[in-house]
Amino acid sequence: MASAGTPAVAKREIFGWAMYDFANSSYTTVVISFVYSAFFTQHVIPAGSKIRDSYWAIAIIASTIIAIILSPLVGALCDYSGGKKRYLLIATLTCALSTASLAFVSPGDIWMAIALIAISNAAFMVGESFVASFLPDLATPDNMGVISGLGWGLGYMGGLASLMLTYTFLGDATTLPGGEVVSRNQIAMVLIGAFFLISAMPTFLLVKDRSKAKPGFEDASMAKLLKVGIDELKGSVHLVKEYKVLFQFFLAFMVYMAGLEVVIKFIGIYIDAELALSQGYKQGLFLILQFSAAGGALAFGFLETKLGAKTTVLSTIVWWILGVLAIFFLDDLSAVIGTSRENVFMAIGVIAGAGIGSIQSSSRTVVGLLSPPGRSAQMFGFWGMFMRLAIILGMTFGPVADALDSRRLALLLVVGFFAIGGVMLWRVPITEAIQSNRDAREV
Numbered sequence: 001m002a003s004a005g006t007p008a009v010a011k012r013e014i015f016g017w018a019m020y021d022f023a024n025s026s027y028t029t030v031v032i033s034f035v036y037s038a039f040f041t042q043h044v045i046p047a048g049s050k051i052r053d054s055y056w057a058i059a060i061i062a063s064t065i066i067a068i069i070l071s072p073l074v075g076a077l078c079d080y081s082g083g084k085k086r087y088l089l090i091a092t093l094t095c096a097l098s099t100a101s102l103a104f105v106s107p108g109d110i111w112m113a114i115a116l117i118a119i120s121n122a123a124f125m126v127g128e129s130f131v132a133s134f135l136p137d138l139a140t141p142d143n144m145g146v147i148s149g150l151g152w153g154l155g156y157m158g159g160l161a162s163l164m165l166t167y168t169f170l171g172d173a174t175t176l177p178g179g180e181v182v183s184r185n186q187i188a189m190v191l192i193g194a195f196f197l198i199s200a201m202p203t204f205l206l207v208k209d210r211s212k213a214k215p216g217f218e219d220a221s222m223a224k225l226l227k228v229g230i231d232e233l234k235g236s237v238h239l240v241k242e243y244k245v246l247f248q249f250f251l252a253f254m255v256y257m258a259g260l261e262v263v264i265k266f267i268g269i270y271i272d273a274e275l276a277l278s279q280g281y282k283q284g285l286f287l288i289l290q291f292s293a294a295g296g297a298l299a300f301g302f303l304e305t306k307l308g309a310k311t312t313v314l315s316t317i318v319w320w321i322l323g324v325l326a327i328f329f330l331d332d333l334s335a336v337i338g339t340s341r342e343n344v345f346m347a348i349g350v351i352a353g354a355g356i357g358s359i360q361s362s363s364r365t366v367v368g369l370l371s372p373p374g375r376s377a378q379m380f381g382f383w384g385m386f387m388r389l390a391i392i393l394g395m396t397f398g399p400v401a402d403a404l405d406s407r408r409l410a411l412l413l414v415v416g417f418f419a420i421g422g423v424m425l426w427r428v429p430i431t432e433a434i435q436s437n438r439d440a441r442e443v
Contacts (some may be wrong), residue, residue, distance in 0.1 A: 013149055015136055016206025020131045021155030021196055023199035024095075026162030027124050030192050031099055031117075032060075034077065034286050035166055037368045039185040044105060050402065053269065057398030059114040060265055063121035064388040065394075070122070071385045073222070073345030074129050076229030080217045084130055090198050091127035095120050103186040129384035131203070134338075135368050137210050141438055145365045147313075152428040153298040154363040160290030162195050167283050173424060178328050234240050245433035246370045246379065249354040250386040256317050256421025259324070259414045260359060261308035261394035266407070271291050277342060285346055289353040296354025300357060300362060309366045310430040316359040317422040321415055323352025329413045393417070 030036065040059075041052040049055075077087050105113045119327035139147045166188040217225070238245045271277055277285070304312040326333060326348045332343040364383070371379040394417065401410040 006029060006089070010212060012206050013208060014150070016202040017131070018151040018154045019132055019202040019206075020127075020200055022158030022161075023092075023196050023203070024124060024127065024131075025155035026192050026199065027095060027156040028200055029159035029286075030166050030188065031102070032121065032395060033264050033349040034268040035101065035185060035280075036117075036164065037265065038272040040113055041184075041269050042272060043107050045110055046108055053141045053266070053398035053401050053407070055114070055396040056265070056269065059117040060121065061392055062118040062247050063125070063397050064391045066118060066122035067125040068385055068388050069383060070126055070219060071229075071388075072382055073130075073226045073229050074126055074381055074384070076225040077140045080214050081225055082229055083209060084133060085204060088127055088130040089204060091123045091130060092197065095123035095127060096193040096196045098123065099196065100180070100190045101290060102189040105186065107230065121436055125384060126384065126389060128383055132367075133363060133380045134207060135364070135380075136371060138207075139368065141369055141434075142305075144307060144368045145362065146302060149298050149300060149302070149304070149358070149361045152358070153294045155297075156290045156294035156356075159293070160287060162192060163283075163286050163290065164174075164196060167281070189407070189417065214417040231250070234421065243370070243372065243379075245429060246367070247382075248428045249366060249370065249425070249430060250382060251423050252424035253366075253383075254386045254393065254421075255388035255424060256359075256418050258362070258394035259320065259417030259421065260356070261391045262397045262414045262417070263320075263324075263356070265394070266397060267392075275341070277345075281346075285349055289349055292350045292353040296356065296358045299354070300358030300402045304365065306361055308426070308431055309362050309369060310428075311433070312362045313366065314425060315421060316362065317418050317425070319355040320352060320359065320441045321418045321422070322428055323348060323355065324411055324414050324418070328408060328415075341356065366434075369438075370430070 033267055037056060043054055043057055045052050074087075077084070100114050102113065102120075105116065135144065135148060217228075226369065271282060271285075307315070310356050327345070330341050330345060330348070334344045337344060367379055367383045397413055399412050401407045401414055404410055
């Protein structure tokens with residue numbers, strides 16, 4: 001939805017924007033969810049350590065804190081300085097290069113790995129806020145859900161492609177010409193860094209940057225922009241009162257997303273340590289999950305136009321509660337159905353996986369529909385901040401699992417996040433607020 005005096009939105013721009021989801025999904029899929037997280041807990045951390053999950057949680061929390069600290073600057077850069085695409089490029093380069101640097105992490109280099117994960121994941125999250133702020137410029141209220149779903153769906157295709165690339169290099173260690181033995185998991189990190197950069201190029205080549213500097217901020221320094229961002233953050237109390245429904249949604253979003261963040265950040269670790277599945281089984285499961293998640297994001301994106309954003313999010317929350325409970329009772333289900341736990345887990349993963357992209361896509365749509373004109377970047381900055389708070393909340397799973405000495409029992413914490421967040425969301429009058437915001441835009 002271009003404003004007056006700005007270029008109209010072409011289909012190639014929408015494709016270019018969605019390709020960023022394709023690109024950055026390689027990072028979350030391979031580094032955070034499926035491959036490097038398991039490599040970190042199984043190989044980087046010395047054998048015998050009793051706080052493996054807590055170390056991974058520290059890395060994720062550190063990256064989240066960095067992203068939260070940068071949030072005021074990100075919001076000011078988007079809303080005041082113009083040139084959002086330039087800052088998106090900086091975030092992209094930082095994430096890609098620090099990801100590639102994980103290749104230099106050897107067993108025992110725990111804090112080096114934590115530092116690189118903190119930098120790369122923080123850059124990923126900042127970039128995610130930047131690219132999300134383009135959505136209101138490219139979509140109308142009527143097609144925002146479909147376009148957001150397209151991005152998430154294409155993103156899972158990116159995850160699939162990156163996994164296929166990675167698994168080509170997984171297996172035994174390889175010896176470099178100089179005699180150094182390097183894990184192929186490490187080599188894969190270089191490939192993922194390159195994959196991210198190359199796949200993101202359509203975004204920078206096709207999407208027009210409609211953001212313009214506000215008067216007086218054409219050549220503003222970073223210090224001035226940071227001051228504005230901090231001042232706006234201080235004024236958030238006023239915004240909370242002015243946009244009450246949106247911030248009620250943010251609180252609910254933070255809680256139910258904490259559940260999803262546990263799934264995303266710990267699924268690789270859980271499968272490796274708790275289920276002891278074969279490498280071939282894991283590869284098949286992960287590849288199928290990408291199709292399931294992509295299909296779910298696209299299907300729920302179209303369903304959202306019929307049911308509305310709130311009902312769609314609530315549906316996916318219930319979907320995930322059932323999925324996590326099914327994993328908790330995996331052995332019982334296997335006995336009742338009369339098949340192996342591997343088959344049951346595969347079925348659960350495929351069904352539950354369809355809700356990964358949909359819950360994120362629908363939530364992003366809610367923010368776009370509730371954002372007031374001229375403040376979309378700021379509101380997506382808050383969206384990013386609450387998503388990061390959700391990560392910190394969700395990372396309590398690591399210490400809880402270590403304290404209970406059982407990741408399975410800790411799954412009940414995940415169920416609690418989804419259930420409480422769902423109840424909070426159910427009480428928020430989102431549909432009425434969206435209609436009110438739509439009427440205000442048409443005046």
